[in-house]
Amino acid sequence: MTGRERYIPYLFLLPALALIxxxxxxxxxxxxxxxxxxxxxVRGGRxxxxxxxxNRVLNDPVFWKSMQVTGLxxxxxNPIQVALALGLALLANSKVRGITVFRSIYLLPVAVSINVxxxxxxxxLNSEGGLINGILNLVxxxxxxxxxxxxxxxxxxxxxxxxxxxxxxxLFFLAGLQGIPQTVLEAARIDxxxxxxxxxxxxxxxxxxxxxxxxxxxxxxxxxxxxPVLLLTRGxxxxxxxxxxxxxxxxxxxxxxxxVSSAMLSLMLLLVxxxxxxxxxxxxRRA
Amino acid sequence: MHIRxxxxxxxxxxxxxxxxxxQEATTITWLNCCNWPSEEVIAEFxxxxxxxxxEVETVDFNALFEQIQVRLGGGASDPDVLSVDVPVTAGYGxxxxxxxxxxxxxxxxxxxxLPAALAAGTYNGELVSAPVSTSTQLLFIxxxxxxxxxxxxxxxxxxxxxxxVADIAAQLTQDTDGDGITDQWGFSWEQTVRIYQLQxxxxxxxxxxxxxxxxxxDGVINSQAWIDGFTFYSDMFNESRVAxxxxxxxxxxxxxxxxxxxxxxxxxxxxRYLREADDIDFDWTVARHPYFENGEVTTPxxxxxxxxxxNSDSPDEAKRFVQWISTGAGAEAWWRRGSGDFPAQQSVxxxxxxxxxxxxxxxxxxxxxxxxxxxxxxxRAVSPGYLEYEQILQDAFQDIRTGADVEESLNLAVxxxxxxxxxxxx
Numbered sequence: 001m002t003g004r005e006r007y008i009p010y011l012f013l014l015p016a017l018a019l020i021x022x023x024x025x026x027x028x029x030x031x032x033x034x035x036x037x038x039x040x041x042v043r044g045g046r047x048x049x050x051x052x053x054x055n056r057v058l059n060d061p062v063f064w065k066s067m068q069v070t071g072l073x074x075x076x077x078n079p080i081q082v083a084l085a086l087g088l089a090l091l092a093n094s095k096v097r098g099i100t101v102f103r104s105i106y107l108l109p110v111a112v113s114i115n116v117x118x119x120x121x122x123x124x125l126n127s128e129g130g131l132i133n134g135i136l137n138l139v140x141x142x143x144x145x146x147x148x149x150x151x152x153x154x155x156x157x158x159x160x161x162x163x164x165x166x167x168x169x170x171l172f173f174l175a176g177l178q179g180i181p182q183t184v185l186e187a188a189r190i191d192x193x194x195x196x197x198x199x200x201x202x203x204x205x206x207x208x209x210x211x212x213x214x215x216x217x218x219x220x221x222x223x224x225x226x227x228p229v230l231l232l233t234r235g236x237x238x239x240x241x242x243x244x245x246x247x248x249x250x251x252x253x254x255x256x257x258x259x260v261s262s263a264m265l266s267l268m269l270l271l272v273x274x275x276x277x278x279x280x281x282x283x284x285r286r287a
Numbered sequence: 288m289h290i291r292x293x294x295x296x297x298x299x300x301x302x303x304x305x306x307x308x309x310q311e312a313t314t315i316t317w318l319n320c321c322n323w324p325s326e327e328v329i330a331e332f333x334x335x336x337x338x339x340x341x342e343v344e345t346v347d348f349n350a351l352f353e354q355i356q357v358r359l360g361g362g363a364s365d366p367d368v369l370s371v372d373v374p375v376t377a378g379y380g381x382x383x384x385x386x387x388x389x390x391x392x393x394x395x396x397x398x399x400x401l402p403a404a405l406a407a408g409t410y411n412g413e414l415v416s417a418p419v420s421t422s423t424q425l426l427f428i429x430x431x432x433x434x435x436x437x438x439x440x441x442x443x444x445x446x447x448x449x450x451x452v453a454d455i456a457a458q459l460t461q462d463t464d465g466d467g468i469t470d471q472w473g474f475s476w477e478q479t480v481r482i483y484q485l486q487x488x489x490x491x492x493x494x495x496x497x498x499x500x501x502x503x504x505d506g507v508i509n510s511q512a513w514i515d516g517f518t519f520y521s522d523m524f525n526e527s528r529v530a531x532x533x534x535x536x537x538x539x540x541x542x543x544x545x546x547x548x549x550x551x552x553x554x555x556x557x558x559r560y561l562r563e564a565d566d567i568d569f570d571w572t573v574a575r576h577p578y579f580e581n582g583e584v585t586t587p588x589x590x591x592x593x594x595x596x597x598n599s600d601s602p603d604e605a606k607r608f609v610q611w612i613s614t615g616a617g618a619e620a621w622w623r624r625g626s627g628d629f630p631a632q633q634s635v636x637x638x639x640x641x642x643x644x645x646x647x648x649x650x651x652x653x654x655x656x657x658x659x660x661x662x663x664x665x666x667r668a669v670s671p672g673y674l675e676y677e678q679i680l681q682d683a684f685q686d687i688r689t690g691a692d693v694e695e696s697l698n699l700a701v702x703x704x705x706x707x708x709x710x711x712x713x
Contacts, residue, residue: 038710039382056709056710060706061702061706062702062703062706126533126535127532127533127689128468128531128532128533128535129468129533129535137467145689145690148532148689148690149689149690150691234682234685235682236682236685236686237685237686237689237691238686238691238695238696238699239699250678253353253356253357254352254353254356254674254678255356255674255675255678255707256356256360256382256674257710258360260710
């Protein structure tokens with residue numbers, strides 16, 4: 001390989017690298033810098049405040065409440081979505097009549113924007129005249145305060161996020177399942193493995209890479225969930241859906257406190273890295 | 288050949304001159320609130336000022352604050368002009384977002400504004416937002432629904448107690464088609480979760496809007512007066528269920544479609560009626576703002592001001608527009624054909640008492656409202672953190688409206704507001 005040829009791969013990588021730097025790395029660094037600054041309400045303008053914003057955030061009961069809500073949301077939504085996606089992928093991978101129609105239908109939510117999804121679900125979940133309450137009413141179940149009760153609202157957001165998110169992850173699992181050689185599955189069957197044993201000892205280990213990707217990507221996507229909270233609950237009722245992303249937005253763009261908002265985002269970033277680190281470690285150890 | 292030469296020269300001249308002529312008009316943008324109709328008023332201004340074009344961006348109430356935070360906070364040069372809800376003037380002044388306007392107004396202009404409005408637009412001795420309108424609230428009544436229920440319709444100068452309102456509302460709330468869902472409501476507030484309309488519930492019982500330092504809320508918004516006032520509010524939505532919890536259809540729309548017996552609302556609804564009279568087929572009237580039997584009469588007040596972005600690229604043109612719409616003929620045009628809010632100019636306000644058009648009929652209600660605006664008006668909190676205060680209270684009222692415990696919700700609001708006020712304490 002000549003000296004010139006050696007650089008060609010990097011040349012091909014350059015456009016992607018440039019986009020990552022502009023849209024990912026630069027905003028991240030800007031956020032970290034902003035988190036060290038604040039608006040001086042006395043002198044006016046932006047001033048360096050060191051770790052002052054972090055100090056305020058860490059002593060802020062509202063931030064800790066939203067961390068608690070985000071934690072609960074993640075613990076519930078990620079396993080539900082991954083399990084459902086895997087189950088749907090196994091169904092979609094089966095060779096039965098009409099499976100192509102099923103594959104087309106379950107993919108539909110991917111094509112609908114999150115904002116449209118949220119508005120439609122909002123109408124369906126309306127406590128007075130919503131479709132779901134109408135159906136419940138028909139079968140004799142009393143109306144449910146889906147979006148206005150602290151005990152219901154987070155579950156409503158989880159259901160909405162699951163409806164929107166699962167089909168995409170199913171697609172990845174389906175690709176993973178179709179990549180497993182039939183010969184391996186046949187060999188297992190010949191060795192006397194039942195369906196569950198085939199799945200447990202052949203399919204699942206071979207899907208480990210896809211599972212890791214889906215788990216990480218799903219976790220990150222759910223940590224960043226924002227539109228349903230903004231459009232449906234605005235963090236309420238009683239902060240029960242006040243995910244950190246929404247609190248960050250509220251501090252920065254509603255209250256104009258960009259320093260504190262950036263500090264929250266920086267802490268969130270650390271949390272995401274920590275959770276992904278744990279996921280990687282656990283899955284590798286199992287391997 | 289000669290003619291062809293002349294034609295060619297004319298066309299060429301037109302192509303060069305026409306764009307230059309068009310370029311002479313400077314375009315300014317006005318970030319406005321609440322979908323107020325503004326086309327006619329802007330057309331009047333542009334006819335008088337052909338060198339200025341005004342482009343209006345209208346957003347809803349909450350979005351207005353967010354837009355201002357993002358755009359002015361980020362140092363953007365647009366919008367050039369912005370509508371300012373008066374309690375946030377101090378906050379915007381503190382942040383240095385508004386251009387001082389003193390040189391745009393004469394002493395005569397200043398003398399014409401209501402003194403309280405002028406004071407509210409002044410920060411650190413400089414006028415930073417010009418008063419455009421002031422306001423009050425009335426009890427709007429669907430007379431037909433009252434008569435159908437056999438209830439005597441109150442007179443225009445009557446003032447019901449909240450207890451009477453609750454009692455009548457219970458009689459008016461009905462499921463008329465028997466499908467198990469209420470379709471005729473007794474009562475609601477037009478701005479269901481905004482402190483502007485709800486403050487009299489607490490202040491009328493002896494509460495305060497905010498501590499004397501303009502920052503403290505603990506012991507203030509969770510005091511007994513607030514708990515009692517908002518327990519009444521909660522009961523209307525959750526116990527007697529005479530007011531709709533759901534806000535898919537706004538209070539004002541429910542009232543004007545004949546599906547609500549009473550609403551506390553602004554006099555701008557009278558202008559709405561005048562615009563939509565052909566579509567409204569029931570008799571209605573107004574009464575004075577309600578009060579608690581064991582409390583004081585107090586009425587909401589507050590006003591919209593207008594300011595200029597400190598980073599505007601066309602500050603002179605922006606100031607000319609602001610001067611026009613907040614004084615004299617411009618102010619009158621904005622009141623009559625724009626927002627319909629009460630003008631903050633004494634010369635325009637005087638028309639309610641002197642003009643014959645306000646002697647009778649629906650227009651007379653405006654004269655009543657002008658008088659009601661002077662009955663113990665209670666301004667909103669003055670605080671550099673008003674924006675946070677207002678938004679967090681909205682959340683608390685929303686929670687209470689949908690069934691949350693009153694004391695718990697107000698205590699949560701205290702925690703949140705106190706946490707936000709830390710940055711203003713220095």
